[in-house]
Amino acid sequence: MPLLGGIRPPIAVLCILILALSGLTAKVLGPAGDTVVPKAVLSSQRYFAEDGAIALRSSIDERVADLQRTATAVNSGSSVKPERVLSDLSRAYQKWTGTTVLDLESGEVLAARGETIPLAWLDEDTLTGGKALKPRIVRLETGDVRLMTMVVLEQAGQPQQLLVASSSLTVPAINLGPFRSMSVVAEDGEVLATAGFERAESLNSDQERAELSFRHQQMTRLADQAAKRAEQHPVRAKEPGARGYPGVSGTLLGGEHNGRVATVGYASLASSDPDEKQSVAAGLGLSVVSLLPVVRQEAGQSDRALLGLAAAGALVLLGLVAVAVLWRNVQRPLLHLFLESRRLARGDLHRPVSVPKRGEAARIGIALERLRRRLTGDDPAAGPPAPRRRMGTRGPLVITGVLLLLWCVPVGLLLNRTDATVSVPTTIVNDQRERTDMMADRLRRALNEAQADLVSVSHLIEEGNERGTDSLLNDALAKHSRYQSLYVVDPSGAVSARAGGEPHAWSNGEDQPEVQVGGKGGKLPILQASAPVSEGKGGTLVGEIRVQFLNSLLVRPGLGEVRVVDADGLTIASSGGFTAFEKLPGEALDNLVRAANVRVGAGPVENGLLIRGGGKVTVAAAAPFSGGGVTADIGWTLVSRQDAGHLRIAPYEREDRSVLAGLLGLAAVIVCLGWIHLVVVRPLRALATSAEKLADGDLKTVLYPRYQDEVGAVVRSLELLRQQAQAHRQNPTHRTADPRVEGK
Template identity: 70%
Template sequence: MPLLGGVRPPIALLCLLIVALAGLTAKVLGPAGEPVVPNAVLGSQQHFAEDGAIALRASIDERVTDLNRTAAVLNAGKYTEPERVLSDLSNTYQKWTGTTVLDLESGKVLAARGETIPLGWLDKDALTGDNALTPRMVRLKTGDVRLMTMALLDWKDRPQQLLIASNSLSVPAINLGPFRSMAVVARGGEILATAGFEQAEALNSDAERDELTFLQKQMSRLSEDAAEETEEDPVSAREPGSRGYPGVSGTLLGDSYNGRIATAGYASLASADPEQRKSVGAGLGLTVVAMLPVVQEEAAGQERELYGLIAAGVLVVVGLLAAALLWRAVQRPLLALFLESRRLARGDLTRPVAVPRWGEAARVGAALERLRAQLAGGDVEPSTQRTGRRGRFGLRVPLALTAFLLLLWCVPVGLLLNRTDASVSVPSTMVNDQRDRTDLVADRVRRALNEAQADLASMTRLIDPSDADTASDVLSDALREHTRYGSLYVLDRGGDVIARAGDEPHAGWGDDEGTKGEDAPLIRVTGEGGKKPVIQAAAAVPEHKGMTLVGEIRVEFLNSLLARPGLGEVRVVDAKARTIGASDGFLAFEGLPRDSLTDLVKAGGLRVGAGPVENGLLIREGRSVTVAAAAPFSGGGVASDIGWTVVSWQNAKHFEIAAYEREDRSVLAGMLGLALIVVCLGWIHLVVVRPLRALASSAEKLADGDLKTVLYPRYHDEVGAVVRSLELVRQQLQARRQNQARRSAEPRLGAGGR
């Protein structure tokens, strides 16, 4: 008998899989305790650090690009006095803590604004070679670290000058919430800047001050660990084939204090698109660490472990019943047929065939008995009486009963056990993180719009409206450099386009609001009724009153700023709560999908309904819980007063909360049970039931006298062995019939001879 074929392997596999599934069920459905910190909280800290790293990297790259662009604009024009250079720079970009222009030949400072920039770090390597004018990190006497960005000012017949701008490496100025802190860490674990601790320094009690000291020590230790982790190559740090954050990111657990444990997420600065453009910020070797102390979770109750053990025990009992049913209804009759058919093939015809009671096995057994009678009685004529019953369903009935028994376990476990509803408790940390990350995205979008308008203001210095061809060439060059724009064009006082590059311009600047030229807002949205909102930014062309440079910002660029993992669906809406951009697909100027979200936006992001924290809201509808947050634009720049709000929401099921994880595990156990049914019972149906039904038909035809059809075994198993035995019986019957025909013909031949 074969070891890998026939009826035994699928039944044995069924038993093994049931035992394995029972063990898995006991382990995952009834853990003895939950992790001290939910995975959802750890993952949120990682996403928070990634958002901070993206914002810091974009901020550094934008500062470098802006300074280089300003130098290029100045070099293309006439000589400008150093004081005028710094004045125009501060009016266009309000982002540097200090600026300086010095003479390269003499090293003399020609002009300075803001904080004093030390020059001791300037050397030959900083100005020549492959690393010429590369940004440098410099520590001031106060202990603060500044990023020094340099650009060369070079006019014809004028000594070369060096434009230096310094800015801090602090994380974006957003609301981090109480006790949340972020740090910018250099290679080796040195903390360059922190944010968040200053909000807790106003605490008065000794216990709170002790906790603050503890957190500061934890930040120092975790920063060293994070810097060590980010030294790994980003490709090898992730699983093969995985995507997500392009740099190295992860989570860390610190020590506990007064029932709180320090959790941290870290992320190295990485280029947004490494294949297209090298990032200056990504090359500085910086890491952003976000830390938050959270309350440790209590161990789960023993009743959950009991539920898992009960479910596993019930599965074992059901599995034993199913295996016993298959053994009694399928395996034992088939093995009996195998033995009986082999006995007949060997010529043992002394005792009747033991015919099974029903199904295909009964039909085959009845046919074997008729064949035995034919072989034993010497009468080769087929008998017209059949003793086996031709069942319509046969062995499919025990298979269906077995599947029903297993479904009695799979369906309740998958659909009823550990089910959640709207009463699920969502950690307040998750709601706070949703709010803070939404605030961070709003800050990114606001800064991007401010940068877009500042770029236009810088471009206006290169545009001469009197020369349309040259102006169009300048706009084309700028459009290739700035992917955020879909089109750039210059409008005269009457709103006519005199130079353009990129896509066809939409509505004229100020047409929809009855304002023209410089009276129009610097950033606005038009295009109602169209397929896409038209986001326009503008800057007046100096020395040409009424002339305006307009740039239409691509909606795709805005959408790319909103897509962040772990934040759900994110949208930018105007003051009327109409959609301007979204992380997923949207219709132009459509409303928000829920009235509660609209109320949250119109309330300015403040608490609405049952929201546990400001700017955060829990929406409980039916059996689902949705976490939402809204962050209106705030801060400086021309985009701060346009009335836009970033709103985000996601189903709490997406969080790795223990209740949802148990529900998912229950569903997984039920699905594994269904897969077990399909695989094992399907295997039995394919290799046993179907061949046995065909065998029953062939055996009945043979017993009815069909001795011409040769029987070929398809498989080397029990059914195939019965087929081989029937073929031997057929050959014996055929030989006996031929002998009888020959003996009956001999008397007739003898009589004819006389």
């Protein structure tokens, strides 16, 4: 018999699959092992570090772009004094701790503002243009770290000058919670800036001081490991086909103190689009490291092991019964028919056929007995009667399927089911809240940066030069993808110059905010930022911010759906689809937004919660826009929510494993029983019909075997018996099979 033909292979495969699935069930439904920290918590630390790296990279790239934009404006205009350059720069962007203009030829300081910038790090190659003017990281005598950004000023009729701007290199200014710490780490593992470490003098007990010392020690040690891992190529650092963060990111586990394990998430600064040119910040070799001591997770309980063993044992028991049903009602009758038909075909007609009890096998056995009696000259009608109950071969398949489904359905649909009472680690709620606060800060800074860009452009607008203004606006629109249109509005509301899409009405007035939202009743809100035209008579430069730009900032893994709502709780932007100014889904989120705005002065410490209902748990958080800039009093709030079922928490993982085990069992049932039905049951039913016709006297229809298996062997034997019956009809005195046929 061929290896894959007949009744034996599918039953054998079913046995193997049942044993394999039972072993897998005992493993995956048993204890998960001694996992120190839940996987969801580790993933959250990695996401937290990635958010910090994105915020830091955007901040550094914006500083470089702002300085280059200023240099372009200065170089293209009329000659201005260095003091005027620094004055305009500080008025447009309040992000520099100090600025200086040097004469490139002599190195003399021509103008300076803010804190004194040390110039010892400047060498001759830099001053003569021998080195690329990329940002430098400089540590001051006080121990503080500064990021030095440089650009060359080339004004007509003046020697080349070097504009140097100094800014603090800090982690994003967000609430880190009571135990989290964040650091900016250099390529060699040196910690350049930290946040979240309180002063030891302010601690009230030795235990708190020991906790702080533990965190300092772990940050120093794990930051060095993170820096080494960040040196890998982003593609080689990930699994094949993995997507997500374009840089290198991951998690580390440190030491343990008072039942808490130091967990670290790290992420290197990477370009937002790896297919484009690498950003300036991405070339500095910096990484962001986030450290959080997490309560150690308890080891798996023994009752889970018993549950896994019980489920595996039940599968083995039901599998044995199911295989026994197939063996007794399908395999054994078919093999018996194969032996009986071959005996008759070889000429042994003296012994009656042993007929199976039921089904198609019984019908074929009765037909064989009638053929035997016809060949021996006896009355065929005196053979055994037809079976009364024709359950058929499909009956055992149904019974087998039902037996196995008795295991698959309860395991897949009932075992380890979760509901709204699932316990979610507090760390997950805290991380959701703090990441939401970080996202709100990032969005606030992006809007402030958009308004600052308008201020920078407005200083270059010349009154009465409409053609030059149009060219200036088109150039600015090409450089800033956040705008969909730019236009200048005079005091009467008329548009005097424009670039990009169709402008919308702008409300002038002393009490009007610099960022306005309109478009109610439409599909998308209209976001407008403004800046007064310095040399105009009450004119205003208006930039319409693309809603898609805000939506793109809100998309981050591990946060779920993120929305920006106004003071009335109406949606302005969302990481998913939304309709302009639609309400939040659910009263619980509205209450969360109101509570967050009430506590805005105290920080977002309590602005996270678990929403239980509808048989599921939702982790939600809200963070109002707070801080400096034009969006400080805008009244917007960032709201995030995600289904806890998407988190890698033990109860949900056990539920997923149970569903997987049930689906695997169902797949095994479908494959193996479908295999038996196709290669055995259907051919056997067709063979039973052909055998009955042959026994009734149809000796003209030739029987062709389609498969090289037991059913095909029975078909070949029936064809030989048909030929013998034809010979017997032509020669009634012939009582035995032809020797040549018997030899076959």
